[in-house]
Amino acid sequence: MSYDLTGSGRTAIKGSFGGYSDDFTEFFLQRFGALNLITTTWRWHDLNGDKRYGPGEVNLDPNGTDFLSVSGGNQAPSSFKLPYTYEATAALEHQIGSSMAVRALYVYTTTKDELEMINPLRPYSAFNIPIVRQDPGPDGVLGTAADGGPVTLYDYDPAYRGSKFVSNQWGNRNGAHNDHHHSLEIGLTKRSTGWLSGQTMFLATKHHRWITGYPQSPNDLNFPIDDTWEISYRAAGYATGPHRFTASAVFSVLNGAPGQRTYLFRNLAQLGTLTVPMEPFGARRGPIRSDLDLRVAKAFVFERGPRFDVSLDLFNALNSNAAWATTYQSGPTFGYATTIASPRVARFGVAFSF
Template identity: 25%
Template sequence: MDIRRDFDRHSFGVRWTGQRLDDSHAQPSFRTPVSSTLARDDGFNVAQASWDWSVTPALYLDARVGLARATLRGLFQETGAVTQSGIDLFTQFRSGMSPFEEESTRTRVSTAVHLGYTGRRSQMMLGIDASRGYTRSSFHAIDDVGLRFLPSDLEANPLFRAPVVASSVVQYNTPVSPRQTVRQIAFFAQHVWRPKDYLSLRYGLRVDSSVGWLPSQSSPAGAFAGARSFPARKDLISWLDAEPRIAIAFSPFSERKTVFRAGFNILQHDLIGRYLDFGNPNSLSGTEWRWEDANRDGQYQAGEAGRVLRAFGGNVTEIDPDLKRPYTREIVIGAERELPLRLVLRADFFRRDEKDRLETVNVGVPFSSYTPVVILDPGGDYVAGTDDDQEIQVYNQNPLTLGKDRFLLTNPGLTAFNKGLEMALSYQSGTRVGLALLFSAYMTRVQTNPGNTEYDSDQGIVGELLDNPNSLVGTYGRQYFDRSYTARLFGFFRLPRNWTVSTVTRYYDGLPFARKLAITDFNQGPFYVNAAPRGNPGGHRTEFNLTADVRIKKGLNWRGREVNLVLDVFNLLNNSNKTVENDLTGPLFLLRLPVEFQPPRIARFGVELRY
């Protein structure tokens, strides 16, 4: 809903948008049965009020205030048999209930005031942006445990549910109800100056102050944790940083149809509430033990916990008091050229370097607590004695250090970079026809957590990397979102009688993934290492992804109001390319067995009413 009132030199506006999502079986798959899913009931609401004031023809003021609120709720399925949640560590098949029942409320209040001045050859803007975010969550697990299994036969087809044996049990501190608060205030100034018709300079500075703290909070007693209450912890993370930026555009030729551009930016990363969990003893935590399933019923009972393996979570983690904000340094060089036939060609080269990345370091169990062991990797063909065999050095933990984990969230010196080329060829004929062809070539080089999912292969996720030396084996290379080469074709066509056709066709290279090698007989319990890099060179990608989407819209007039009938068709060609493939080393690896496909063709009909 959008309400706006315009006056001579003022305008006021109010906007609200809301969304409700009810999903009785969220994200089931062939590895996740319906009983292991959550019944989701999520709500999203955003409200904003704005005021624009033209003080003079050259001076204007823009003020806004907003409220965003998300209420997320995921409940266990109502089944006859309530069983503990379990997962096969290597094949990812789930059993029992969902790992956690969860509720979360996330609220963000924001305001912004911008003042702008436009002169004959310059434009200036000053402003302040401020926001405060509140997060309140709760987690509960069946019997406050999570079960870990191993396949009985590691050479069996990993895409079929097979017999498993008990491996370990995680005892959680649930039920637990963490809370976080984040405040951000930023001041900025920007100046655009055109000293000559062929030259434009843009430079500015943004100063960002971000503070995160923990309000007082408590959690009730569970099976492995008593009732807890914690006082507030002020200024747990406090950052004050500057973002300078400068850009130049230069058109050296008299016809002004060619423009060369260059720019440099420093982009400070946002402070997110998840970072505060690393200093919150009231956040989700646990201890993992060897599981001696004496009666072999696949459910944990008291007395079946064997030797301790590891501890994790806010109970055993602190935040470095000198923690620095991560930032990205960006350089862009490009050019744009107007061509005949209303065509415009644009190309940009870029490089982005990430510095001061955040990661946890296991100060309780340092790397010196591990003994290097060289093992034979039979390669992708899983046949010993062939050309793809290799020796990999992995690390066995000293049993005297098991369970002594203590983590520190810090800046351990990790970096990352990505670089590439983006090109665009566009055509537009008034408001009736528009076409754009976009191409990109992209490459990342980064060390991330072991694994191939979006929660592993992403430098923005603070996870297992640096917690033990095995996390460094084969984890440098491309990341999850690196699709190497992409192409997109956009088009819209306004036809007679108020018909509009819009199309989007996309091509992406496949998902980069590493071949995983299972290790089962070490002191710290079973784990895997990346036996090959993600993507090229030397690694693997899934099949390419090609999809075409179409929208057909018919405009009508009903009682003096504009009505649009809309038909959307997604994946028009009904392609079924593999988007995820089996990544476990074994006799079936070279078959490239599919784990996930593109979604099938979907049609959606809608009605838009404007008033």
């Protein structure tokens, strides 16, 4: 929907609303197939201390005391709803002069009936054994100045041990656990009316995303929401020069990638191990990420003949090595960057057309 606000043809209000279901493809249906790879995990007892598996060191009874977990072989749920995404937009656009325009755009997105993997045979009430452990802090070592406070974990009742209490199913979240996002974009665009064109924009998104949207135990209630802001700025320009020379640049800046510290608790009677968030998502952030890509090109055009385009690209011209992903699990690798920007790369190209 679009409406000319002033009647001058220079200012417009636009709006839209849409609802979209998940793609119902064979990949979607694979989530509900029982004929998949099944992986079972048991507790191993190194009885002779040789650090090698030997017969009799694991009780391989799927309902025995050494059984820990099983994955794969998903079961179809008794009831199922197709997830939907709803999106509403509102925009104000205004023309400045003959070749420039400014725009403000708001986008609201929400999801409904999102799917999560659950185990309906081991109910929430089965996790009735509270265990108090000490948070060792980021270094993962107890007894240091970095130690945090006590943390209450919940193991499940031994009566629910074994594979007969495991059924991997995809279940729909309830309405209280829908994700939603608010986004704002403010941009300025210059159309090509000579030798220069470009655009610049500021974008901000406020997330409300459930990290665990289908709680199956009290352990899932520890900092389960992502309420972070995602902020970025982008600018792009394109210029044409004499003798068929062209130049372009794209620059972007993003705030640091968010994260949260976690700790892997061990030696739980039934669960074996449990990873628990120790702080809200977004309490940790990586460095600001920036990127600048440059390109210059020259076209050689022959009368009634072929055309050659020679170009030189410089990717990540600032040679930024900012981290895009960081591990925040307490321990010796806490704070290690696992993904960084690619290094500066130059590329020379020749294109031929006829």
